Amino acid sequence: MRYADGGGLSERGRTTREQVRLQAAQWFAQDMAVAEIARRLRVSTNAVYTWRRRWRAEGEAGLASKGPGGSSCRLDERRLARLAEALEHGPAAYGFGEDQRWTLARVSDLIARLFHTRYTLRGVSYLLHRMGFSPQVPAHRAIERDEDAVVTWRRETWPAGKR
Structure with missing residues (x-):
């Protein structure tokens, strides 16, 4: 999962994306070229074509955010x-x-x-x-381990470098 709310954009991210689509809608109304809109908004032309198709069918309401994606949890x-x-x-x-x-x-x-x-x-x-649970790896102590042969780890200190 790449995003903070468990797979999808945050509320702020969805709002930002919606504003981008609404800006595109204003340019659709001005009959601006799809390639120009894509360049100005720094998105793909395929995205702009999709937005324009939805804008023509449903108006600006078709470009509104539909909320967080994914299925809802089956457990309340x-x-x-x-x-x-x-x-x-x-x-x-x-x-x-x-x-x-x-x-x-x-x-x-x-x-x-x-x-x-x-x-x-x-x-x-x-x-x-x-x-809020996380995977834990149990610490097992090997019975065969020779405690005297175990290497002790320590933090190395490095000399101060030239500035």
């Missing part, structure tokens, strides 16, 4: 809170006893059990990130 706020609470109880509370780590597959199974809704592993990942 109450269910998301219930899922977060279930995740806090740990995997053992839901029959995953072999270790105490939540995997995407386990969370997907938990969602299916609790809410009768299926999510793909990628969808679970997006959902967990949106809820």
Whole structure:
């Protein structure tokens, strides 16, 4: 996901893009060439042709922002809170006893059990990130490790350079 609100432009970004399309609409009314509009707005000519087609069919209302893209979450706020609470109880509370780590597959199974809704592993990942969870890599201590042979890391200091 490249944008701040989970896949799409922010509200400010959508407003800015809408203003660009509305500026193009003013130039459409003046019968300005598509290539010139694209050059002035620094967008592709294909985008301008699309905007012009929508402007001719629906007027300026056809160029208005339609809001954030993507599908809406299948779990409402109450269910998301219930899922977060279930995740806090740990995997053992839901029959995953072999270790105490939540995997995407386990969370997907938990969602299916609790809410009768299926999510793909990628969808679970997006959902967990949106809820504020992040992937964690457990620190395992190797039994065979020779503590005396372990290299100690330190921060190197570099001499001050010439200015």
